Amino acid sequence: MPTALITGITGQDGSYLTELLLGRGYEVHGVVRRTSSLERSRLSGLYQDEAIYGKRLFLHYADLDDPTTLRRVLLKVAPDEVYHLAGQSHVGLSFEIPESTCELTAMGTLRLLEMIRDMDSPARFYHASSSEVFGRPAGAPQNEETPFAPVTPYGCAKAFATRMTAIYRESFELFAVNGIMFNHESPRRGENFVTRKICRAAAEIKAGRRHELTLGDLSAQRDWGYAPDYVKGMWLALQHDSPEDFVFATGGLHSVQDVVEAAFEAMDLEWEKCVRRDSRFIRPAEPTALVGDASKAKHLLGWAPEKPFEAFIAEMTEAEFAALQTG
Amino acid sequence: MSKKALITGITGQDGSYLAELLLEKGYEVHGIIRRASTFNTGRLDTIYQDPHTDDRQLHLHYGDLADASALARLIGRIGPNEIYNLAAQSHVRVSFDSAEYTTDITATGAVRLLEAIRETGVEARYYQASSSEMYGKVQEIPQKESTPFYPRSPYGCAKVYAYWITTNYRESYGLHASNGILFNHESPRRGETFVTRKITRALARIKAGLQDKIFLGNLDAKRDWGFAKEYVEAMWLMLQQEEPDDYVIATGETHSVREFLQVAFEHVGLNHEDHVAFDERYLRPAEVELLVGDCSKAKQKLGWEPKTKFEDLVKLMVDADMKELQDQMAGVVKPDLRD
Numbered sequence: 247m248p249t250a251l252i253t254g255i256t257g258q259d260g261s262y263l264t265e266l267l268l269g270r271g272y273e274v275h276g277v278v279r280r281t282s283s284l285e286r287s288r289l290s291g292l293y294q295d296e297a298i299y300g301k302r303l304f305l306h307y308a309d310l311d312d313p314t315t316l317r318r319v320l321l322k323v324a325p326d327e328v329y330h331l332a333g334q335s336h337v338g339l340s341f342e343i344p345e346s347t348c349e350l351t352a353m354g355t356l357r358l359l360e361m362i363r364d365m366d367s368p369a370r371f372y373h374a375s376s377s378e379v380f381g382r383p384a385g386a387p388q389n390e391e392t393p394f395a396p397v398t399p400y401g402c403a404k405a406f407a408t409r410m411t412a413i414y415r416e417s418f419e420l421f422a423v424n425g426i427m428f429n430h431e432s433p434r435r436g437e438n439f440v441t442r443k444i445c446r447a448a449a450e451i452k453a454g455r456r457h458e459l460t461l462g463d464l465s466a467q468r469d470w471g472y473a474p475d476y477v478k479g480m481w482l483a484l485q486h487d488s489p490e491d492f493v494f495a496t497g498g499l500h501s502v503q504d505v506v507e508a509a510f511e512a513m514d515l516e517w518e519k520c521v522r523r524d525s526r527f528i529r530p531a532e533p534t535a536l537v538g539d540a541s542k543a544k545h546l547l548g549w550a551p552e553k554p555f556e557a558f559i560a561e562m563t564e565a566e567f568a569a570l571q572t573g
Numbered sequence: 574m575s576k577k578a579l580i581t582g583i584t585g586q587d588g589s590y591l592a593e594l595l596l597e598k599g600y601e602v603h604g605i606i607r608r609a610s611t612f613n614t615g616r617l618d619t620i621y622q623d624p625h626t627d628d629r630q631l632h633l634h635y636g637d638l639a640d641a642s643a644l645a646r647l648i649g650r651i652g653p654n655e656i657y658n659l660a661a662q663s664h665v666r667v668s669f670d671s672a673e674y675t676t677d678i679t680a681t682g683a684v685r686l687l688e689a690i691r692e693t694g695v696e697a698r699y700y701q702a703s704s705s706e707m708y709g710k711v712q713e714i715p716q717k718e719s720t721p722f723y724p725r726s727p728y729g730c731a732k733v734y735a736y737w738i739t740t741n742y743r744e745s746y747g748l749h750a751s752n753g754i755l756f757n758h759e760s761p762r763r764g765e766t767f768v769t770r771k772i773t774r775a776l777a778r779i780k781a782g783l784q785d786k787i788f789l790g791n792l793d794a795k796r797d798w799g800f801a802k803e804y805v806e807a808m809w810l811m812l813q814q815e816e817p818d819d820y821v822i823a824t825g826e827t828h829s830v831r832e833f834l835q836v837a838f839e840h841v842g843l844n845h846e847d848h849v850a851f852d853e854r855y856l857r858p859a860e861v862e863l864l865v866g867d868c869s870k871a872k873q874k875l876g877w878e879p880k881t882k883f884e885d886l887v888k889l890m891v892d893a894d895m896k897e898l899q900d901q902m903a904g905v906v907k908p909d910l911r912d
Contacts, residue, residue: 313673341745344738345641345688348681352734356676356727393712393721396737397744399684406680406734409724410672416725417669417858 247302249273251323251369253310253358254331258434259374261288263329263477268292268302270481275323277308277316277332288434310354317361324365327484330358331374333404336438340400348403355407359414359422370484371411371422377469377495377536379405379426387539390426390491412491421489425480428495428538431558432473433565440502441470445509445559449566451520452513460522464503469537471496472553482547495538496551508559513567575630579603579651579697581638581686582659586762587702589616591657591805596620596630598809603651605636605644605660616762638682645689648697655812657700658686661732664766665706668728669858676731683735687742687750698812699750701739704732705757705797705823705864715867718754718819725859736819743817751811753804756823756866759886760801761893768830769798769890772837777894779848780841781902786848790855792831797865799824800881800889810875823866824879836887841895 250267254260255276267274278286286305292298293305306323308315310332320328333351334340340347355373362368378401379394394405408424415422435442440461447459471494479494510517543549553561578595582588583604595602606614614621614633622629634651636643638660648656661679662668668675683701690697708716709725724730736752743750763770768789775787799822807822834845871877881889 344684345681348684348734348738352680353673353676356672360672393723395721397741399738399741402734402737402741405737406676406730409730409733410727413725413727413730413859 247271247273248327249275249323249325250327250329251275251277251320251325252329252331253277254333254374255305256286256288257331257335258288258432258436258473259430259477259480260329260331261434262432262474263331263480264289264292264303266477266481268298273302273304275304275306275319275325277319278305279309280307310350310357313357313361316357320361320365325369327372328358328362328369329372329374329480330355333374334400336436337378337398337400339438340398340403344399347399351400351403352406356410359410359420362420362422363414363418368420370489371420372480372484373407373411373422373424374480375408375411375424375426375491376401376404377426377428377538379408380536383535386535387495387497387537389493389539390542415489421484423483423489424491425483426491426493426538427476427479428469428471428493428536430471430473430476431562433562434473435562441505441559441562444502444505445562446566448509448513448515448563449570452515452567453570455570458520458522460524461502461506462524462526464506464521464523465501467499467501467535469495469498470500470505470555471551472558475551475553479543479547479549482543482549486547490542490546492543492547493538493540494543494549495540496555497537497539498555499537500555504555505559508556509563511556512560512563575599575601576655577601577603577651577653578655578657579605579648579653580657580659581605582661582702583633584613584616585659585663586616586760586764586801587758587805587808588659589762590760590802591659591808592617592631593620594805594809601630601632603632603634603647603653605647606633607637608635638678638685641685641689644685645692648689648695649693652695653697655700656686656690656697657702657808658683659702661702662728664764665726665728666855666857668726668731672727675727679728679731680734684738687738687748690748691742691746698817699739699748700808700812701735701750701752702808703736703752703754703819704729705754705866707733707736707754708864709862711862711864714863715823715825715865717821717867718870726857740819749812749817751814751817752819753808753811754819754821754866755804756797756799756821756864758799758801758804759890761890762801763890769833772833773887773890773894776837776841776843776891777898780843780895781898786850788850788852788855789830790852790857792834792849793829795827795829795863797823797825797827798833798883798886799879800886803879803881807871807875807877810877814874818874820871820875821866821868822871822877823868824883825865825867826883827863827865828883833887836884837891840888840891
């Protein structure tokens with residue numbers, strides 16, 4: 247049975263990846279941080295399943311800024327594959343807490359690479375890189391050759407981690423790959439991300455719990471995909487013959503306005519009556535025209551995004567609405 | 574009132590030259606030094622002032638780029654007009670052995686310093702010592718400010734992070750923050766483990782009959798080597814501009830380690846082929862390619878250009894190491910005033 251270790255297992259991608267790997271017969275180990283609140287809602291189904299938890303799914307307390315513990319977990323688990331998804335992943339927040347963003351996202355990745363380098367038989371390593379490394383790109387769409395030009399503390403840290411992963415592949419012959427992922431959403435998206443905020447607000451308005459939604463720049467555009475499609479790309483990247491970097495993206499652009507329209511449409515609401523603008527939510531340095539070209543992943547891995555934009559925004563909004571009914 | 578400057582890395586090659594330059598220009602100079610049980614201020618000997626003298630212009634403070642609180646406290650207390658961030662784990666080969674420490678100081682250290690400036694609200698101009706190692710696997714020749722980075726070492730990667738976070742703080746918070754992308758720059762004060770200094774020091778000992786061989790790695794590695802004393806002037810010029818910006822500082826010429834050896838050994842009448850041996854320990858896991866800088870922007874906007882030629886640089890380094898060894902053998906003791 248192949249063994250995988252996931253950092254960031256309690257996050258959106260980590261939880262979908264866990265399901266995918268369990269479905270493919272893996273033993274899955276996750277690294278979790280100790281907190282006094284149990285932040286594992288995304289794993290709760292698996293955690294409470296006695297046939298799974300403690301038999302094929304294991305959680306270990308450790309932290310990216312605790313190298314001793316991390317190293318011990320890595321040596322004990324001796325995984326075949328490491329999926330490194332943990333990071334301070336909120337771009338806007340990285341302006342508030344730049345040092346810890348650097349510490350976890352940049353330094354944390356480097357620490358893992360150092361530990362894998364020291365393994366007797368080094369695990370294959372997947373690094374969750376991000377389209378934020380392109381920042382303000384010279385051209386569109388962006389592919390694996392596009393130079394990095396990050397414009398946020400988050401993007402700087404991710405660019406560091408991405409290059410460092412490539413350096414360990416080139417210098418120490420590790421099977422280390424970067425998946426440069428463009429935005430990917432789902433009902434499990436973090437609650438302070440814009441898509442999730444919009445979907446929740448539409449559901450709350452529908453349920454009569456609130457009357458309006460306030461947003462920053464409605465014209466901001468992103469290449470938004472569906473998270474379960476993207477974690478499949480992670481797995482495929484580690485099954486490839488040689489370690490390579492891949493861009494994962496839909497190649498299409500949608501605006502915040504499109505998210506609003508799709509979400510309110512799913513709830514049969516007229517968005518014009520419910521949405522207000524507020525400049526406080528606009529980021530200090532907003533990246534522009536981020537749209538990915540995933541032809542390398544398509545060509546070499548046979549990967550393609552499956553669920554269309556309107557469909558997953560509707561799924562997200564309906565999930566919020568269902569949660570309001572049961573909660 | 575004289576301007577105040579704060580220098581991290583003041584005990585290093587560039588820091589010591591910069592401190593001298595700023596003192597000449599009438600600055601009050603503050604430096605951050607790390608506590609060590611051995612003296613680490615040798616390069617500051619000529620400008621060192623006893624803490625008990627009046628009207629001191631050079632002040633050294635204990636601190637570390639790993640210590641965010643100390644940085645904020647020092648910046649708040651000193652209130653500098655200019656901050657020069659020269660401190661780093663600056664050795665490329667060592668960065669492969671000690672990647673995490675290199676990152677902590679070279680990358681995270683820069684963001685700690687920028688955060689300290691932002692937090693304390695001090696109106697300081699900021700200089701970030703960026704490096705040609707950021708170009709690594711070079712995307713064009715020669716390299717200029719617009720050339721994309723492609724670092725090939727943990728050191729290069731950490732420097733790219735520091736470069737971008739500096740640019741980011743300039744754009745997001747309006748800091749007067751500039752990057753000087755300096756190509757290799759050498760001097761008699763270059764760290765002893767860097768190849769140029771390693772050669773000139775060994776050569777002095779070979780000439781004196783104290784050793785026979787020097788062990789080196791890749792002799793074909795090519796670099797754009799300038800004279801450090803001239804490069805620190807460019808740092809100062811960048812912070813005198815109305816607008817912050819990024820500048821390449823280089824000679825535009827490239828020479829191999831082999832050429833360095835030839836000029837150095839011929840200068841004292843020896844043939845390097847008789848004394849050089851190969852040691853693979855000095856090879857980098859990944860070598861950078863042809864690094865050669867185009868400093869036309871600095872020339873045009875700062876009026877800066879390199880003066881000392883490669884051959885003269887090699888010779889002045891050889892002469893300095895010959896003199897140092899002679900002094901040492903003659904028992905000349907440097908005065909040590911520190912407590």
